[in-house]
Amino acid sequence: MARKMLEGTLKSSEMMGTLFFKYMDSALNAKNNNVKMAWTNVPSPLELFFANDVIPLQPELLSGVLSAMEAKTQKILTEAEKYVSRDCCSFQRHIIGNYFLKGFPRNPDMIVSTIPNSCDAQGKSFDLLNYFEKKPILYLDFGAEENEEGIEYVKNQLLKAADFIGKHSHYEEFNENKFKEMVKLSNRCVDLYREICNLRAIVKPPPSSSSEGFLLDLFNFTFKGGNFLDGIAYHEEILKEIKERIAKGEGFVDNDAPRIMWLFLPPLYNLQLFGEIFEQNNATIVFNELYMTSSHKIENHDLFEGLAKKYVRNIFNGSIEKRIKMNLEAAKKYKIDAAIHYSIWGCRQSTSGAPSIQQAFRDEDIPFLILDGDCVDPTQCSAGQVKTRLEAFLEMLR
Structure with missing residues (x-):
């Protein structure tokens, strides 16, 4: 352990x-x-x-x-x-x-x-x-x-x-000149984010908790620190701490704990408590599909074409078939044991495709839970009911 x-x-x-x-x-x-x-x-x-x-x-x-x-x-x-x-x-x-x-x-x-x-x-x-x-x-x-x-x-x-x-x-x-500079800094942020997420997903025991993973993914999905230099400093500090944990063999769960993949956003109004449920049940989130919105570099000689490819490749841009394909590839790459889709009240993006994704995962014999809730409004769902369903799902994986 x-x-x-x-x-x-x-x-x-x-x-x-x-x-x-x-x-x-x-x-x-x-x-x-x-x-x-x-x-x-x-x-x-x-x-x-x-x-x-x-x-x-x-x-x-x-x-x-x-x-x-x-x-x-x-x-x-x-x-x-x-x-x-x-x-x-x-x-x-x-x-x-x-x-x-x-x-x-x-x-x-x-x-x-x-x-x-x-x-x-x-x-x-x-x-x-x-x-x-x-x-x-x-x-x-x-x-x-x-x-x-x-x-x-x-x-x-x-x-x-x-x-x-x-x-x-x-x-x-x-x-134009400053744009070229920003592209270099943006790519440096992506390189660091990729390295951190790769360690989170591969190393046993996982060197970060579910809550820490949520924060990192949300940081990259949104403002990236308000400027790329601060974003780079943030990633460098996280990478340093995670490598220190790995060197000491430190983690939050057993080496053989269930490895969970999370789809879409988490409930932001109770993020810390929600994340802790996983570690309390000897499971952890090692991969979030938000990674596939923020991990693409701008690599073309034509920078605007490179930026276009970055946004076209965003997992939420395009068909549900594309989203299913990218998630299944990630699940196989990182040896995911189960997946959870958080379907947000009032959000067509998160709810309409969830049953199709669930069926695709089940066809690959990967347990899949659709968890209904909300990100911002705690009155739209029962926290107790969500907790009960989540804990029952994690218990099933043991």
Whole structure:
């Protein structure tokens, strides 16, 4: 049996909170500091924003963090009911309610929405809020197949975005030279993320807990630290700590503990407690499909074509058949014992494809649980019921 860690979390995990508040402070004070700020959704081409010194504020990220902090969640969601149905995604309801309660930076210099991507509801939220803001807005369509025609289409979308962001930045045109620099830094972040995730998925005992894995994957899925230099420092510190754990043979579970694959987002409002359920039942999450949204490098000589390939390869971009294929390949590569799909109330992206994915995994004799719940709104599901179903599933794997 692996020796249990005395400390529950990586020290470097604290950096994520520090970087988030630094990022939010920069967005809140953008006007005072004469810096341009954009609203955008998750994920979005951060390389283009950073190249032109534009702060890309992601309202979805803020909603998730505020929910994790239990910061007036129900007040915010109740405010949203004045404008949208309770059947809508709780991320979008939280964004809308928080906006009208003046809970996040208003008056952006531009709005850039990527649709369809991991979420096409964000564009509709931006439409509503921009009725009041009246800012220049651009919609980017990344929904293309991974072939020559699809990549060319997305490349043209990105060129349009570069022109739009450049025009509304202080440079008044796209900064090509700084873009090349941002691509190098972005690729360095990806290299570090890949190395960390490979160690998480292969080494026994697993050198990180389920909660630590959730935080790392969410960091890369969203803001990447607010800039790539901070993102690189964050990854380097995590990699250092994980290698120290491996050298000492430290872990949270037995070497032969069930290896779980997680699909989609976790419940953010109770992330730490939820993650601990796995280790308490001698199981751990070693791989998250969010990895396949954030682990692609920009490798072409034509950087815009390389960036297009990065977004076309995003697991949430394209057909359900593509998502099934990529997940099954990962499950076989990392010798996954079981998979759990967290289906979020009001989210078409997470719920509509879950039964098809479940059947594909069962056809490969991989146990698969569809767990219904929510990411932001704890009233949409019973925490006790979710815990009971999860523990029963983990018990079955022993």
